[in-house]
Amino acid sequence: MTEPIIRIENVHFAYNAQSENPIVALTDINLEVMPGEYLVIVGHNGSGKSTLAKHLNALLLPTQGDVWVNGMNTKNGAHTLTIRSTVGMVFQIPDNQIVATVVEEDVAFGPANLGVPEDELRERIDWALDVVDMQNFRHRAPHLLSAGQKQRVAIAGAMALKPQVLILDESTSMLDPAGREEVLSAVRRLNQAGTTIIAITHYMHEAVEGDRIVVMEAARTVTQGSPREVFSQVEELRALQLDVPQVTELSYALHQRDETFPPNLLTVEEIVAEIIRRKELEVAT
Ligand SMILES: Nc1ncnc2c1ncn2[C@@H]1O[C@H](COP(=O)(O)OP(=O)(O)OP(=O)(O)O)[C@@H](O)[C@H]1O
Numbered sequence: 001m002t003e004p005i006i007r008i009e010n011v012h013f014a015y016n017a018q019s020e021n022p023i024v025a026l027t028d029i030n031l032e033v034m035p036g037e038y039l040v041i042v043g044h045n046g047s048g049k050s051t052l053a054k055h056l057n058a059l060l061l062p063t064q065g066d067v068w069v070n071g072m073n074t075k076n077g078a079h080t081l082t083i084r085s086t087v088g089m090v091f092q093i094p095d096n097q098i099v100a101t102v103v104e105e106d107v108a109f110g111p112a113n114l115g116v117p118e119d120e121l122r123e124r125i126d127w128a129l130d131v132v133d134m135q136n137f138r139h140r141a142p143h144l145l146s147a148g149q150k151q152r153v154a155i156a157g158a159m160a161l162k163p164q165v166l167i168l169d170e171s172t173s174m175l176d177p178a179g180r181e182e183v184l185s186a187v188r189r190l191n192q193a194g195t196t197i198i199a200i201t202h203y204m205h206e207a208v209e210g211d212r213i214v215v216m217e218a219a220r221t222v223t224q225g226s227p228r229e230v231f232s233q234v235e236e237l238r239a240l241q242l243d244v245p246q247v248t249e250l251s252y253a254l255h256q257r258d259e260t261f262p263p264n265l266l267t268v269e270e271i272v273a274e275i276i277r278r279k280e281l282e283v284a285t
């Protein structure tokens with residue numbers, strides 16, 4: 001049986017845990033992530049998503065409970081470097097993650113610092129730039145690129161470290177729709193090539209990309225399941241002040257008018273196919 005690549009067991013975390021006013025950010029979190037999975041975490045501002053993400057590469061350690069990465073406990077300092085090279089992280093603002101003045105040097109920065117030999121370094125840069133479709137920009141200056149292109153360079157930089165897991169913490173939120181789509185398709189390709197993805201997002205139509213969605217609210221995980229399972233709970237999500245994808249909203253509204261219409265369609269293609277199917281039935285009868 002395949003072992004989970006990440007195991008979170010009974011994790012509690014408070015900022016300023018020793019002070020008089022600790023801020024509880026994680027309560028009783030239990031979660032396993034399987035190798036190759038594409039997990040999406042959604043939840044209201046301040047629900048604990050980034051705090052949870054930072055536990056997965058030992059940037060934060062649990063106040064109680066344990067986080068295991070490939071069987072290594074994040075509390076064991078001897079494993080910290082291995083854990084950080086297993087779990088890469090891309091943040092919200094691409095500019096803060098770019099260090100060099102030429103794209104390919106930026107992508108090389110992490111692995112070069114780890115002492116990756118020259119030949120392999122070349123290979124890794126080529127591969128990472130291919131995955132994010134930025135080969136043609138390798139000699140450009142990062143600060144002259146669009147926000148979406150910069151974020152793809154940041155992802156290539158994280159990928160050049162060959163992590164098994166890539167965490168994207170609202171990595172598309174500063175981008176325009178075209179930039180978001182560029183980053184999403186790069187992430188999709190990475191996942192198809194076997195990288196485990198954990199994506200935090202406020203965009204519900206991006207959450208549909210995942211194999212599984214975890215919903216957080218007030219430091220807890222409140223619900224999880226496939227996108228279809230989670231977005232079927234339209235009223236429950238609204239109660240948490242979370243949206244469902246616009247397409248699902250439409251599907252749900254049509255279902256309320258005619259209960260034979262499925263309430264939980266996720267993509268435009270599914271809605272179109274359903275409408276065509278119904279038209280054909282009408283014609284046939
Ligand atoms: N460095 C910190 N020191 C103290 N409290 C913090 C710190 N970072 C986050 N918090 C608090 O911990 C809680 C969880 O924050 P976190 O950033 O994990 O939420 P989030 O779900 O990522 O929110 P957002 O959607 O706004 O990014 C919030 O109450 C927040 O105010």
Ligand SMILES: [Mg+2]
Binds near residue numbers: 049050169
């Ligand atoms: Mg956050």
